[in-house]
Amino acid sequence: MPARIVISADGHKAFESWRQAFATVAPDLPVCSWFDPAWQLQPDDYALVWKPDMEHMERLSSMKGIICTGAGIDHLLALPNFPRGVPLVRMGGEQTARLMADYVLWAVISLLRGARTWAIQQQHAVWRNNVCSRTSDTTRVGVMGLGHLGAFVAQDLAKMGFHVSGWKRLPSDVKGVKVWSGMDSLPGFLAGVDILVNLLPATHATKGLIDSDFFSHLSKGAGFINVGRGHHVVQKDLLKALDDGTLCGAVLDVVTPEPLPAESALWQHPHVILTPHVASEASREMQARYAVDVVACLERGERPALLCDVARGY
Ligand code: NDP
DSSP: OOOEEEEOOSHHHHHHHHHHHHHHHOTTSOEEETTOTTOOOOTTEEEEESSOOGGGHHHHTTOSEEEESSSOOHHHHTSTTOOSSSOEEOOOOHHHHHHHHHHHHHHHHHHHHTHHHHHHHHHTTOOOOOOOOOOGGGOEEEEEOOSHHHHHHHHHHHHTTOEEEEEESSOOOBTTBEEEESGGGHHHHHTTOSEEEEOOOOOGGGTTOBSHHHHHTSOTTEEEEEOSOGGGBOHHHHHHHHHTTSEEEEEESOOSSSSOOTTOTTTTOTTEEEOOSOSOOOOHHHHHHHHHHHHHHHHTTOOOTTBOOTTTTO
């Protein structure tokens, strides 16, 4: 029986957009909706999921593979009965990395040039010439997490002329980037960083890592960009660092909780730019193409590049 993708999308409209995307990139690949009452499990079924509901768990455990439509899989591993024996592959592909690198570059430049201040001035029709003379070639950017996204982001910033260093769990080389690895090296990595980019996955080891002590190691008045997860940040410590000048500003694409409650002090903070978790989501067609490649890879008996290590948590 040929491989088939069972799409667990919320509602008919979402399913239809996935069906059309698969029809464009792989017209011969059968797809069906998880919610179709006539659907019967077949031996070569692969599930495409984001947030499956609890009823799905049993059927998920009979799948040949599970492809998550997001790059973060922490929400899946947090589900008590999520099947751990089925290969789980994260969303990836070149477009995801390109989108993330573009977002981070925009965020870095926004912090360097004080873009939040300009936006506030514009809102109040204030013409104040607050010139900034910080440049890329004198700015040290630190990227936490040098995986599929972080390595691409770090190398892209290095190409733009920034001085880039990165931090990861295990030692390895990333061309053009000074690499630090392991928890013991964290203070050394942070020392002198002018703009810190968080691209770590949400795991037990990374929860609450970014707190007052963490910020104190950065250069005075550093900028902070969070595109990883809100889970990494102690939010009250972030607000304190923004208020006392430890940080000059923050660009936050991810927060806890999402959506951010209306009463959060982050919304109106004069040094915070907020975006609603939009840094990197590839087009449906690109995601479908990626999923087709993952299925082909698993069908050949090979290991997809973004296969999750469930025990490690990413
Ligand atoms: P990867 O799994 O490819 O890379 C994770 C990196 O983090 C690796 O370099 C890994 O180190 C490092 N790492 C993990 N745990 C630790 C630790 N305890 N200490 C130090 N380093 C650690 O992930 P991606 O690059 O694909 O994605 C990263 C995260 O970005 C996702 O988990 C997700 O949360 C977030 N994301 C956000 C999006 C958005 O729109 N805002 C979109 C997509 C993803 P090593 O290489 O040594 O294993």
